[in-house]
Each structure stands twice: as structure tokens, then as C-alpha cells.
Amino acid sequence: MAPVKVTMEVGTDGVAVITIFNPPVNALAIPIIAGLKEKWTEATMRNDVKAIVLTGNGGRFSGGFDINVFQKVHANGDTSQMPDVSVDLVVNTMEDGKKPAVAAIEGLALGGGLELALGCHARIAAPRAQLGLPELSLGVMPGFGGTQRLPRLIGLSKAVELMMTSEPIMSEEGKKLGLIDAVVPSSELLKVSRQWALDIAERHKPWMRSLHKTDKIGSLSEAHEILKVAREQVKQTAKNMPQHLACIEVIEEGIIHGGYNGVLKEAKVFKDLVLSDTSKGLVHIFFSQRATSKVPNVTGIGLKPRTVKKVAVIGGGLMGSGIATALALSNTIVILKEINSEFLQKGMKAIEETYEDVSYITANVSGLVARKKLPQDKADKALSMVKGALDYSDFKDVDMVIEAVIENVPLKQKIFSEIEKVCPPHCILATNTSTIDLNIIGENTTSKDRIIGAHFFSPAHIMPLLEIVRTEKTSAQAILDLMAVGKAIKKVPVVVGNCTGFAVNRTFFPYSQGAHILVNLGVDVFRIDTQIASFGLPMGPFQ
């Protein structure tokens, strides 16, 4: 295992470069936090150090506080395992320290990682670095001063939006907002950051402490209005989540009583939230999602996923067009096959309209398009990746076929016999069936090792789950390839067995049956829906 450490190198220019080493994302584990304190103190005391640059090894600044620590706290309820980073390290040692510091950000600075950067006196970033405070998605809130410094750098309204949605922005947008001082090519990052730090030390550039800034906050009445709207929104969008309202309250504390008091309140509420059931659940989800990428006898046995460049989707209905959209959005060449030109046209149109939907939905739900996450040229490029087909002539060089026709066994069996003949021998033969036994679908083929389930959920270009169904004969290579495709199209691929209902419907059937039994016993349907929604599901079974 690569060493977890913090290093410091002092150049002849008098700049101490402090580097975080904790692959793969430079998470702020407890020894890293201790190492930062130690190196910062040393740099502050050394006479040959004029200024500090903080950076992360391996092209990633930091993915934030070590989430494994939350898991430990959840197991034993002891929050004293979390060190006092916010005041001791970020305020006292870094921000109020005697030497100016510049954060040199590449790849990503998320959560506590961004908060360390906010505690520096300037931030220089490489292009397309991800910047964000996603703590609410883990049931907690920023705990290293982010609730106070981000609004002071980019304004309250945008800062609240970033925290409430947990969505990152790119460094280019960060520059426009005032979060980043300069975006420079990766090759120049350290050089520019060193010079910037020296310029601050020599007072050629401002020695800016974000916590002391007031110019972006606006008047008290404006701030109250922004926070009032935010509170109303989260009552709709996150009504079972305690962390959103708690975060707004902590932001408000800083607006009314000053940034430092905000930091103190933040540190206390952060620890309370770590102990909440919501945090326990969301941290569990974080690790469970990642655990799905480790499949015994498939991953970690030396196999490499093969390149899947071209995929044929059979059936241009709701599922087929959604699957084609998801693939094309990730730059995969897609052949969409239908049985006649009328159906094909409908399928192609559904994809185009889906694109419009994508911009519509993202603009409304998370502002992705508005924030240039799906620029028009990218949408146009993706659309150009899709070609319609009425026969199999384009199937001779496809790497994967995903059959997405109606749930009809003879039809699926016929399609599988046909594609086995027309596709190259390496091609993966996948079905989007939600209920049919894959052994029956592939009964008439001799390629049982290539037959696999790729079960998407509607709308397929949006819903993150992808069930990968394997039979006893499906090869490890085919599973690995589909897992890689799933990840590339931004799904969470979960490998499941070829059993009744696979995983999702196997869970869903008893859930809905339970609700029907209650109705038969005389329970009001509205009451069931209300209970389920207050439990945390987006809607009840009868809505």
C-alpha cells in the first residue's frame, strides 16, 4: 500500500510546498491532518520559508475528510475521534498563520479538501478541476469552515445552492465566481502558485483571509431573504433530511454573529450530524455503491475491461431510446435498430427529445446545462453518434448488443439467435429484460458465456442503477466489460444473479404486495403513501 503522508519541500525561492499523499483521492485521514499541522508549524517557524503552497499528490488535491472515520464514529458513537481541524488547523494555523499560503488545485478539491483551500490566502487551479462541498449528501455538513468561507468568497446565494445540491463546479466557473484566483495549465500550476505565494508575502498581491471578507455577503435583509427561500426549497426537496436546515442555520449564525462564531457553531452541529441516522444511512450508501465495483472472481483477478466503442440497441421504445441516449452521451457509437421506418423514426425522435429533456431537466433540477455541464456542442456531438438501422448490416463490428424489445420470450429468442450469427465473436449479447430467465432467452444460442442482462430503469438516461444479470455461464470478461460500460455511462452497475425479479423487482414485489395486503385489511391508501413518504421514499406505492 502506498504510504499515507504529508511531505514538505522548501525551494531556494523560499516557498515550502506541502503535499498530501493518500491515494487514490488524498482523503484527509487522521494522520494526514496531523501531518498538515506538523508541516505547517515547521514551515511557519523556519526562517528560510517565506510562503507556503499546499497541494495533493497524483493530480488530485483532496477528496475531503476521510469518510472511513464517520464509519468508525457510527460504530462506537465516539465523536472525539474527529480532531479539531476547523479552528486549530484551518483558522489558527493556516488562515491566521504568519506565512501566506496558496492552494494549488488539480483534479478535485471536495468537502474538507476544498475547505483547506478556502483557508489558504489564494487558490490557483488547473483546468476542469472539480470543486464542491458535497457533505450534505453524506448526511453531514461542511465542518472545516466551508459554511462560512464559501459564501464570503462567492456570495450567499451561489454558496447555498452549491451546498444544498452537493454538486461540484469546475475551476473555470470557480474563477468567474471568485473562488479561484487563476486557472492555469497543469504544467504551470506549481510554478504560478509559488510565485503567487511569494507575491502575497511581498504584498504585491492581497493577503486575503476569506473568513474576514464581507463584500459578497450583501445586506442582512437580502441574506434573510435568500435563506428563507432556501429553507422553503429544502422543505420540498429534502423534507426528511436534518442536515439541510441545520446547514442553513449555521450559515445564518455567521451572517448575524460573524464568520468566527459561524465556524464555532458549524464545528458543533457537524459533530451532532455525524451521529444522525441520516448520516449513518448515507455513509453506508457511499461505501455500498463503491463495493459494487468489487465482484469476487471478476474484479481483482487480473482481467482488464475491453474497449467497447460501438453498441447496437435493438428496439427504439422508451427503454431502447433511453439506453441509446445514455450511451451516446458518453461518446459511444450507437446503432439503434427497429423493425420498420415508422418505429425507427419514433425512436430517433425520442432520443432527440430526450436530449431536449436532458437540458430541460438538468437546467431545472440541478442547473447542469446552465452551468455548462452539458454544452450544446456536446449534446450535438452525442446526437451525431447515433445511427438508425432497419437490418443487421451495421452489426458486423459492434462490441455489444443490448436488446430492449417487449417482454416476449419467442421474440427475444429469435433476436438472440440472429445476433449470434451477425455479430463478431467477441461481442457481448445483452438483454434489458426485467423478468425473463436469461437461460431461456439464450436457449437457442451456443454463446452462453456472452449472454448477460443489462437491466436499466426508466428513464434510462437518468436513473443511475444498472442491474447486470449473470448466469452461471456468463464469462467474467463479459461481466467486467459491462461493468466498465456502466461506469463510463455514469451508472452504478450492480452485478446480480439470474433469479426471479433479479434484485430490484425481487425487493419491489414484496414491498408492493405488503401495501396491497394492508389495503385488503382496510388501511387507507393515502395513509400508506404518507407513511412511506415520511419514511424517506420519494413517493408511496399508490401515488
Ligand SMILES: C[C@H](O)CC(=O)SCCNC(=O)CCNC(=O)[C@H](O)C(C)(C)COP(=O)(O)OP(=O)(O)OC[C@H]1O[C@@H](n2cnc3c(N)ncnc32)[C@H](O)[C@@H]1OP(=O)(O)O
Ligand atoms: C469536515 C468535512 O467537511 C467533511 C468531509 O469532507 S466529508 C467528505 C466530502 N467528500 C466527498 O463527499 C467526496 C466523496 N468522494 C467522491 O465523491 C468520489 O470518490 C470522488 C469524486 C472523489 C472520486 O470518484 P472516482 O474517481 O469515481 O472514485 P471512487 O471509486 O468514488 O473512489 C475511489 C476510492 O476512494 C475512496 N474515497 C473517495 N473519497 C473518499 C473520502 N473522502 N474518504 C475516504 N475514502 C474516499 C472510495 O471509497 C474509493 O475507495 P475504494 O477504491 O476502496 O472503493
